[in-house]
Amino acid sequence: MEDIKEDSGKTLVELTTDRIIDYITSRQLKPGDKVPTEAEFLDRFAVSRGTLREAFKVLIARNILESRQGAGTFISEKQGIPDDPLGLTFIYDDQMLALDMIDLRLMIEPKAAQLAAVNATEEQKQALIDMMKVLEDRISKGESYVAEDGKFHQLIAESTGNRIIGNLTYILFSSIEKNISLTLNNLSVSNTLYYHRRILKAILEGKIFDAYNAMTNHLSLIREYMIKADENSQNKIEEQS
Amino acid sequence: MEDIKEDSGKTLVELTTDRIIDYITSRQLKPGDKVPTEAEFLDRFAVSRGTLREAFKVLIARNILESRQGAGTFISEKQGIPDDPLGLTFIYDDQMLALDMIDLRLMIEPKAAQLAAVNATEEQKQALIDMMKVLEDRISKGESYVAEDGKFHQLIAESTGNRIIGNLTYILFSSIEKNISLTLNNLSVSNTLYYHRRILKAILEGKIFDAYNAMTNHLSLIREYMIKADENSQNKIEEQS
Numbered sequence: 246m247e248d249i250k251e252d253s254g255k256t257l258v259e260l261t262t263d264r265i266i267d268y269i270t271s272r273q274l275k276p277g278d279k280v281p282t283e284a285e286f287l288d289r290f291a292v293s294r295g296t297l298r299e300a301f302k303v304l305i306a307r308n309i310l311e312s313r314q315g316a317g318t319f320i321s322e323k324q325g326i327p328d329d330p331l332g333l334t335f336i337y338d339d340q341m342l343a344l345d346m347i348d349l350r351l352m353i354e355p356k357a358a359q360l361a362a363v364n365a366t367e368e369q370k371q372a373l374i375d376m377m378k379v380l381e382d383r384i385s386k387g388e389s390y391v392a393e394d395g396k397f398h399q400l401i402a403e404s405t406g407n408r409i410i411g412n413l414t415y416i417l418f419s420s421i422e423k424n425i426s427l428t429l430n431n432l433s434v435s436n437t438l439y440y441h442r443r444i445l446k447a448i449l450e451g452k453i454f455d456a457y458n459a460m461t462n463h464l465s466l467i468r469e470y471m472i473k474a475d476e477n478s479q480n481k482i483e484e485q486s
Numbered sequence: 487m488e489d490i491k492e493d494s495g496k497t498l499v500e501l502t503t504d505r506i507i508d509y510i511t512s513r514q515l516k517p518g519d520k521v522p523t524e525a526e527f528l529d530r531f532a533v534s535r536g537t538l539r540e541a542f543k544v545l546i547a548r549n550i551l552e553s554r555q556g557a558g559t560f561i562s563e564k565q566g567i568p569d570d571p572l573g574l575t576f577i578y579d580d581q582m583l584a585l586d587m588i589d590l591r592l593m594i595e596p597k598a599a600q601l602a603a604v605n606a607t608e609e610q611k612q613a614l615i616d617m618m619k620v621l622e623d624r625i626s627k628g629e630s631y632v633a634e635d636g637k638f639h640q641l642i643a644e645s646t647g648n649r650i651i652g653n654l655t656y657i658l659f660s661s662i663e664k665n666i667s668l669t670l671n672n673l674s675v676s677n678t679l680y681y682h683r684r685i686l687k688a689i690l691e692g693k694i695f696d697a698y699n700a701m702t703n704h705l706s707l708i709r710e711y712m713i714k715a716d717e718n719s720q721n722k723i724e725e726q727s
Contacts, residue, residue: 302540306547330571331653345650352594409586412572416657 261292261300266309269320276322280310330416346421347468351461354398357405357414358444358460359453364406370449373400377445384434395421397441401448436466502533502541507550510561517563521551571657587662588709595639595705598646598655599697603689605647611690614641618686625675636662638682642689677707 255263265286274280281289286297301318304310308323333342365373376397383390395418402414440463447455496504506527515521522530527538542559545551549564574583606614617638624631636659643655681704688696 303547306544325573332566345648349650356593407586409590
């Protein structure tokens with residue numbers, strides 16, 4: 246049994262969450278792996294059942310662990326990435342938020358597409374082809390494709406070979422889904438179809454400049470469309486007054 | 487008294503956290519603002535004291551609320567941004583993590599410096615000048631300046647006028663502090679001093695290409711240094727074997 250000392254002003258619950266994280270990382274547990282039962286952890290750490298339960302709750306709230314009814318506690322598939330990691334819930338004047346997001350995406354995604362054209366594995370290329378088919382299918386049925394659109398970009402980020410870009414893009418898209426409402430119309434449907442196909446082709450053929458340029462055009466045209474839509478709504482307000 | 491309905495498979499605690507977040511955002515509460523007492527929330531939501539306390543704990547674990555001994559509960563200064571937002575704790579083979587991070591920074595920060603050269607307010611410019619002085623002071627005393635270095639880059643990100651870049655950079659630097667150990671030596675001290683001064687001058691004078699290039703060189707040289715250091719340690723291992 247190991248002893249937990251109070252230091253650096255941390256509470257016992259905080260020290261216990263730190264110890265559980267150490268337990269996970271030192272064993273390199275992966276999403277979906279089961280963690281020991283309450284009884285096993287109580288054997289290991291010199292803490293009360295109450296403290297241990299609090300620590301579990303904190304780790305579940307932080308998307309590090311997840312509890313499955315009747316099956317036990319597991320490493321969360323969300324990999325500790327929280328629900329609103331960019332804190333966008335607390336940026337209130339959100340008129341400009343969608344534009345800020347596209348400007349950031351323009352900094353990252355063209356280069357991500359370029360890296361994917363060099364580094365994507367055969368498996369990742371196949372996942373992109375499959376996601377393109379799902380996207381085309383949803384569009385042809387007139388259904389919403391926001392989630393599939395995000396997943397396509399996410400797959401590209403994961404194909405860069407840079408793990409931080411993969412995790413970051415996951416954060417950006419969960420922030421978009423939660424905090425930014427993108428109104429899409431016919432213009433952006435045809436943009437999405439045309440440029441997603443172009444980006445996919447460039448990645449499959451390893452053409453880095455095509456990948457870079459197609460992604461740049463894709464996002465820049467969305468940016469133009471957003472500014473145009475904003476100007477139109479401004480004009481309407483002025484006409485009415 | 488408002489009633490909370492169970493839907494979409496959410497637990498009562500999850501629904502209650504959602505309601506508290508709604509309460510915060512609808513009133514546009516800011517970091518440091520006090521939130522109502524337990525009794526006031528119990529009046530407002532039809533939940534048990536136990537459920538409300540659990541919801542508070544979740545929000546504290548997510549860095550949305552913070553509890554101050556004897557003073558009550560407040561909106562956290564951390565703005566809901568968690569301790570390891572990029573989930574880097576769970577990327578285990580971290581040999582390449584520092585390089586992945588610098589590659590990502592090279593995508594974002596040169597353009598951020600360019601934006602800051604156009605958009606920085608007088609207050610933000612003064613904050614950059616002050617931080618440069620603190621940085622120079624620490625370096626001249628031979629003290630660690632990793633935190634001040636990060637804050638300098640953070641101030642630039644906040645001066646872009648793009649709020650998402652500001653929050654994102656906060657995430658990147660807290661991830662670096664927590665997950666990536668950067669070994670700095672004399673080479674990177676002189677790099678830091680020279681290029682931070684160049685970047686500062688360019689931002690103060692509104693020179694966008696100078697700002698872009700100085701930041702690019704600053705980070706590219708750190709990148710070169712990291713690769714060189716990695717090769718040297720590889721060579722040592724080979725010599726020994």
